[in-house]
Amino acid sequence: MAREISRRDFLKVLSGTSVLGMGVAVTGCGRSDKPTMGGEGWLPEQYKGTGSYPAQVKGRVAIAPDNPSIVRDDEKCILCGRCIEACENVMTVHGHYPLPLKDEIACVHCGQCTLWCPTGAIAERSEIDKVRQAIRDESKYVVVQTAPATKVSLGEAFGMKPGAVIGGQQVAALRRLGFDAVYDTCFSADLTIMEEAAEVLQRLTVKKQELPHFTSCCPGWVKFCEYFYPDFIGHLSTCKSPQGMLGATIKSYLAAKKGIDPANVVSVAIMPCTAKKFEAGREELSHAEMADVDVVLTTRELARFLKQEHIDLNVLEPEDYDSLLGESSGAGRIFGTTGGVTEAAVRTLYYNATQQAPPAALLSWQPVRGLKAVKEARADVPGFGSVSIAVCHGLANVRPLLEDIRKHGSRWQFIEVMACPGGCIGGGGQPLSAPDNSAAVREKRIAAIYTGDTSARKHTSHENSEIKQIYEEFYGRPLSERAEKLLHTSFTDRSGRIFDK
């Protein structure tokens, strides 16, 4: 028989328990041994252990949210500290300027951190969609240029061994993507050499106060110079980089020749480099309010783009670049490696000074080749004298060289600088093809770059018949008024943004 509970008893029990509960809560009798909130996650090994032994490799570099070249996904970051290693010790940027900050976090956009990042947290700012949209837009004439170093690295993203030469397949792949024309940055490397050799000759003979001459093809190095060594800005070559030169030529000479409104031309560049994205956004690198180059894709982005469109590089037959801006000499092709610009420039400098073809030794000039940090060489030009040359790559190697020049003056007249170790083949936009960002891979890519030179029919920039044609039809001669306007640029002192001025 169910026992009846009166309404009164029920309410008594109810209020009794709630009073008891409130009492427990108020007095804190429910004191619990359960863990507090937080601490459910993990931290990498170096952050364990007691506080008196601080981690050696820790934290990460600062990346501004509006950095045009690189972005970071915090969710993937494990604070391994490798980006700091790359930035501070390989490129000497992080930790090499005084704190407190002035205007900005220094970044030369080299992208070495993207190569070192083990989780892919740091990556290039992807602009694939911009290119895809431009290609789909019928009203746009979309042209693309490919840098020399991409021709020996793109294959790695498709399972090929480092050093596989896929320049021709890359052209075929770009046509499959729907680009209207595919041009070669090696062509404009030849153009750069024409301008730069003339400029060097001028500096060697007339404007001696502008010696030593520094190359300026490398946007990472240029920004490094603008930040840390503004006193050398006047010594930088005023030549635009090959990317900028081809961009300017496409929107002027080519557009006029093809009868296209340059405003409808979308100029894309495939580069091994993240800093090229920053370079493309420079105000100096535009004319008639149009950027020379509209979009830069890194080698990695191109590989991703191709895979998205189901284009397999392995099964494509090599194709040739489009004519007008597609021929390249061996000199233009070796731009992608440290020492390449120097070797190419010296070949044409020799010709400019002597009107004779350079000797065989200069066509395989060993002193400037290889991965040695600072390579020194002397080019003897008969009837002119000798030019002393230094070739340096990896900004950590560049810094002491520049400090030495600041203190003791330069014993070189021509200095080639590439920000990334190994030059463009080791660029921050290259495929992540080896577990380590290793010298072995760089050597294979360099060897592949030089096969491009040996297999070329011409080995000097001035022999390039399309170069001859463009000077006849458009630029007149190196350093002409039009060439100065379209192919040369200026630089900005950025030191005040990170130093007290």
Next chain:
Amino acid sequence: MAVLVDLTKCIGCESCVVACKLWNKLPYHPRRTVKRQEDDLDDTRWTVVQKKRVQGDNGREYTRFVKKQCMHCLEPACASACFSKALRVDENHAVVYYPDLCVGCRYCMLACPYDVPRYQWEEALPLITKCQLCSDRLKEGELPACVGACPTGTLTYGNREELLRKAHDIIDRNPRYVNYIYGEKELGGASWLYISDQPFEKLGFKMDLEQTPPSDYTRSYLTKVPFLAAAWGLFLVGLTAYHHHKENKENKEKQGGGKDA
């Protein structure tokens, strides 16, 4: 124990923010009904680094980054406001939150002078969230996650007295610094101490805080409340007992009177 933040050394890398997220397993893409400000604290961001542009005395603008998190007051207003003792100060001066004691009243949010505790508005059974100063790590002798991850030496963990001495020393030696340690005296002092080369008010710090901890104002009478309550109860019990006694006596007298009659 305490943490000293030298704002002149911060480059805004947000290593501390990521370390906090990693160690406390806080989600990056929480379900949100209301969009929240990117650089403000919320229930999944217990620490943030805010970018500030400051005009210096020389008229020039500077970029500064300011780390924000619970200040871990020595006499926390949140803990004194919490009637269920879900917020307590532990032996390392960390103001620690015990979620299983929390009733969700959010008094701590109202009480906090720095506007730090955040509520899990999107949860069915919401809790309060805030920096715990990695109290579990401190007990093991490890650094707070954020301090351990800082690559520029902006954050230093140590004994509060020593850090204060160090901070005064830095300020004395270097005229660049503002002669003020934020957190030294604010509301009775905090375990997070800041030094800076730019005035704190320009960096968004609250400068109108008193030096007296808020709990000092209420302690004098709030401590007497339990006794008052008990005394009031006793008084009522006594009153009832007296009333009953009187009633019984009257009843008895009535009944007795009836017998007599």
